[in-house]
Amino acid sequence: MLPLLLIFPIAQLTPTTPPPEEVVQFQEVRPLPGQLDRVPTFNSNSPELVLKEGILLSTFPPDGKKVPTAHLNFPFRGRFDIFAHHVAKAEPPENLRSLYLGIILHNPNSETVRLNIWQAASYLSQPDAPFIQLPSLSQNLLGTIFAGPGDRVMSDVLRGRRQESFPAQIDIPAGQSRMLLNLPIPVQGLTPPLNGRSTFMRLQSNGTVYAASLAMFAQVNPDGSERSPTLEEWQNLLNNSDVAGPRDKAPTPLEETGKPRIYGRVAGVASGSRWRALLVDSPKARYLTIPQPGQVFSYALSSLHGGTLGTGQIQSAPMLVRYPDTAYRAHGNYGIQYNLKLPLYNNTQNPQTVSVSIQTPLKEDQLVKAGLRFFSTPARQVFFRGTVRVRYKDDQGQPKTEFVHLVQKRGQPGEPLVLLNMKAGDRSLVEVDFLYPPDATPPQVLTVSTQTEPR
Secondary structure, three states: OOOEEEOOOOOOOOOOOOOOOEEEEEOEEEOOOOEEOOOEEEEEOOOOEEOEOEEEEEOOOOOOOOOHHHOOOOOEEEEEEEEEEEEEEOOOOOOOOOEEEEEEEEOOOOOOEEEEEEEEEEEEOOOOOOOOOOOOEEEOOOOOOOOOHHHHHHHHHHOOOEOOOOOOEEEEOOOOEEEEEEEEEOOOOOOOOEEEEEEEEEEEEEEEEEEEEEEEEOEEOOOOOEEOOOHHHHHHHHHHOOEOEOOOOOOOOOOOOOOOOOOOOOEEEEEOOEEEEEOOOOOOOOOEEOOOOOOEEEEEEOOEOOEOOOOOOOOOEEEEEEOOOOOOEEOOOOOOEEEEEEEEEOOOOOOEEEEEEEEEOOOOOOOOOOEEEEEOOOOOOEEEEEEEEEEEEOOOOOEEEEEEEEEEEOOEOOOEEEEEEEOOOOEEEEEEEEEOOOOOOOOEEEEEEEOOOOO
16 A cells, blocks of 8 residues: 545535545656657647637638638648547527538649548547446457547557548649548437537648648538538638637636636647657666655656646647637647656565556645645546556566556546566566547656555
8 A cells, every 4th residue: 555644625515525535645756758749730629619610720821811810821741640629519409400520631732742641530429439437447458448539539549540431541632622521510319419529630741731620510402401511612611711619718828827727728730749758767777666665656647837746847738830819738738649668677675566557636736745636535527538558568478468448537546557566676668658538637647656565
């Protein structure tokens, strides 16, 4: 067991509700080694709820556009990612037309551009991936365990999948545009009439392209049935529309610390797609010494302004371009892959049992209690919901790859991803990979602990 300290209740709730108790877990929290790469990520998440059709995010040049301020003029070339998550709702309730999400790419060059689609997935909340209750830890080898479309999308991409609806390549002729995505977010027949779609793609182009995500209500055929918008209709909306609405809450400027912090939702191009980290004792070391028996240390994951857990490290991807009423950074790093390597070393004279886990402590910037704070009974809000890949060698020295689905609530310590029985002097490499899932709330920590020796 880890050393714990009970603190007084943090809030006075109604007499019928037991007040949550804080538990302080004494441990060192370290900044995460490494850094984000420079691969740009098209991040379309504002407005999340779309009631007014228009431009969600455009990196097109503003020239010739009716609303120049809706276009951020950012060209992509080579490797880039696309993330989009938006929600449709019947408003008023009798308006049950589907909202279509379109992603368009334009080739401004004088020669054809070839786009390779390495991985890609797009899912609806209903019926593809409803939010259901799941255990805090489940084995997820086949990728059939998920709750929510963002959870399912990131699980697919982690496994290197490309949904069948996406081709391996798209050729975009000179001066022309092509639809990368043209899919509905239907609400008819749902109670309440509310639905969402999450999309993530890893792409590579051999020439410059511009990208835009757009929202348009379904077109109606003469017989009253719906049809998807055409390329020409999407181009007309791109050229003549303003940004979609309603707008989300504007973020608090990063330098303002005296006010309640509003992070805002992201709409722009973030710098970074992957964070690779080798967790070792020092920059020149080749291994990570395990904690002493009964001890524990952690590394910050997805730390952000106002939530660095005492490390001072902000991992949120910086924005290369953004709309002025949206987030200053990609807080949460949705879709960014963490590749973490832990070359563990048992430097003691005895066998040790070592665990590696992900935890969701209470967010704080400085550790006022010299450790991470958890709840003795986790809160109701789910703060992490996603699949983690763990690679290691078992007690027989055989390589193992496991996919573990986690559900963690606010203040939940979590369960071990892997337990290692390490002999005296043993070294064991553990690799932890995951894409930070949408609908998660940062920060988390990656924790290494050594069980107390039996007396």
